[in-house]
Amino acid sequence: MAESATSSSKAVDLDALIETDSKILEQVQKDLSQEYIRFMSRVMKERLGMQPGRSASAFEHLGKGASSPPDSKATS
């Protein structure tokens, strides 16, 4: 009984901390996707603008934080 109460309390606490509303989750994912597309478009433009023979990653132009871009493995 005590364990059940504890589990219930835990579930309530987690509900207050983790988003489960599908509409909110959809919106968050949509926002992340828009930023991701914007970022990848920028990377593509940087690549297209690179001079022939240049081999460095486009990410080096993109400032702090670009050391761990979402697709760093794919572009390195």
Place this chain on the structure above:
Amino acid sequence: MVSPATDTEVADDVLAFETVFRRTTPYPHFISPRFYTERFAETLLAWLETGADWRLKETPLFAQYDLGFSKFKHCTEIQGLWDPAVLAHLRDEAGRAFGVPVSGRINISAHKLVTGQHGSVHTDNEPGETHRVVVQLNRGRANDSGGNLVLLSGPTPTDMEVVFKQASNSAVGFGLGPASHHAIGRVRTGTRFTVIYTFLSDAATDDKYNYFVAA
């Protein structure tokens, strides 16, 4: 000389950090519903709202205001934040929550995101940084206000696994590495404040990192 009893009192005035929920998906992390004491949370939030000197940082990956607390040692009203006894308590409790010991060298910073600002998916996989604790502080943010911390199982938005609500004074902790994909959703309304503790490794050099030291 400060007695151990006084050290404990100082730590208890600042940190609550009693309850921790450990989770494993998409990678090991924890959530704590009450990180600071109510009094310190209010003091710190008021300072972030009115006393802080923010720098705007914008890259294609993120847009935010930030600050490092090492430049604000003169702000006595929030000095409990970097008190060595408080940091020792934090180091010990965080180590228990992470399941591994963490360093007593701790960088403490804060972020402020206003409408339109965001943080795209990234890992923060830096050799000098091992673990992070993010504490949210606000006066109530609606679920649809944006600015949620998100954990992902991979590098793209379709890998989204956990979206945290913005309950004020709640904290999320996770290890940093090649798989620690996370992001901040775009802020839609209001202002999002977070305090960020980064636990450093031996690879973190003094010329690259500002940090405080636990007792």
